[in-house]
Amino acid sequence: MRQFFGDLHIHIGKAGGKPVKITASRQLDLRRILFIDAERKGLDIIGIVDAGSPLVTAEIEEMIKDGELIPHSKGGFIASNGVMLITGCEIETAEGAHVVLYLPNLESLYNYQKYMQKRVTNLNLSTQKTTATLPELINLAILLEGFICPAHAFTPHKGIYGMLTGSIDKFLGKDAVQIKTIELGLSADTDMADMLKEAYRFTFLSNSDAHSSANVGREYNLFSMRELSFTELKLCIEGYDGRRIKANYGMDPRLGKYHRSFCLECGRIADSPPPVLKCTFCGSDSKLVKGVLDRVYEIRDYEEPHHPVGRAPYKYRVPLKELPGIGIKTIEKLLKVYRSEIEITETVPVEDIERVAGRKVAQSIQKMRNEELTILPGGGGYYGKIAPCNNDD
């Protein structure tokens, strides 16, 4: 088996000169993501979630014509720098939850567009609300030989567990087995998700949901599979014949912007033990944005996480730029010596980092690897923060 780093949830800001994801940076176009951001971060697999937009498929066609992308016979597209592009379509189901349909090739994308044409208002835009229900979308993913993944599964507004149901099994009945993977989202981790009994059969994905270059790869996965192709990725997610996700790398959930309940009335983040389901300061429940941790505690089956055998470890990571004492200049300096941010984060010995960028930077990275950073939790749409560390302790 070979090892590949991948981030499967990245938004496109613009394609063909037109906006795709309104809230995403206009600089974020397909070429930039594949040829600049992926290389800088050290990602071998890039999952775009706006590939259902005809503007994006037109760009993919153009890149194929120009020799910048080659469709793989087993699905997926290989860019001229070796990075694999996986095409996905994030959509809001009729029930209101976000899911991503990952599809293997242009033909399946065209069929997706044909199906969606009358089921969304504007196909050019990302993550539109559709009249198709979750079971219908599961069916569509199967027919198009792709796979479906509930996105940021635990977030309060659009996550399947956050807003739709406490149990996918109960909600879907027998069809639940068609969902093989869920995306944890920035505010959840493996320990939290594995407090749900039914989670044992899901592969967990940790993806960035990037709306800007800087956030590409803020979460990523290590895939162990035979080669770079869509089919291999799908088998990897199903854990078929030795393929598996070897590790998830993501933010400490406390850094996520929906980690704890937040009261819009008093503007405060809950600090009493979860689940906080109404504001402990003013008593309001209608003005409370439920936190991901609070939601998990509300619906959990186990008091403690129950990890199935073979569950990938979840390693807490933050982008280098967010580590205390590390600025853009330091990162540039390190990237002159090492290939990518992931290499610096995961494998370069700290003594080497110290020689290039100094002791403080090396200590910050060491602290992250040891999961010793001090976190101030987020909530209500505000990201948590990393406390400045006393680097000499």
Ligand SMILES: [Zn+2]
């Ligand atoms: Zn979403």
Ligand SMILES: [Zn+2]
């Ligand atoms: Zn998204």
